[in-house]
Amino acid sequence: QYEKLWIVGAMILIVGFIVTITYGSVGLGITMIGDEEETIAPDELNDDEQFGEPRVEQVGENEYAAYVVAQTFIFQPDPIEIPANNEITFHVTSRDVIHGFYVPGTNINAMAIPGQVAELTVEFDEPGEHGLICHEYCGSGHHTMEGLIVVQ
Numbered sequence: 001q002y003e004k005l006w007i008v009g010a011m012i013l014i015v016g017f018i019v020t021i022t023y024g025s026v027g028l029g030i031t032m033i034g035d036e037e038e039t040i041a042p043d044e045l046n047d048d049e050q051f052g053e054p055r056v057e058q059v060g061e062n063e064y065a066a067y068v069v070a071q072t073f074i075f076q077p078d079p080i081e082i083p084a085n086n087e088i089t090f091h092v093t094s095r096d097v098i099h100g101f102y103v104p105g106t107n108i109n110a111m112a113i114p115g116q117v118a119e120l121t122v123e124f125d126e127p128g129e130h131g132l133i134c135h136e137y138c139g140s141g142h143h144t145m146e147g148l149i150v151v152q
């Protein structure tokens with residue numbers, strides 16, 4: 001008799017967690033579409049067509065690419081200006097050591113690794129500003145390493 005109550009109670013808790021997680025991501029209006037990785041050597045960054053001048057560019061009708069370079073202790077570009085209701089793919093790499101690329105409260109979370117390009121595709125439903133932080137320890141200025149994503 002009591003066992004049954006425990007099972008029902010546990011199931012209610014589990015459903016509650018799932019609802020919380022789902023609502024949490026929906027409530028922020030950010031849709032994670034996919035992620036993958038490419039490579040690029042740090043000493044090739046300056047000559048690279050995109051990373052040579054880190055920026056956001058339109059790549060399709062409703063698609064944008066943000067090329068982001070992390071280095072001690074900044075992100076470039078800063079701010080990262082992107083339009084709402086468009087697919088944005090962040091291409092993130094590092095010029096020196098391992099950094100983090102994290103927008104607190106969202107699932108935008110990647111490591112910026114020298115030699116690699118992390119790719120995250122997301123969509124912001126609403127204009128607004130989102131802080132960006134480095135969440136991998138990268139040296140004495142780690143705690144000051146932050147950027148800004150401006151959704152217009």
Ligand code: CUA
Nearest residue numbers: 099134138142
């Ligand atoms: Cu860059 Cu911590």
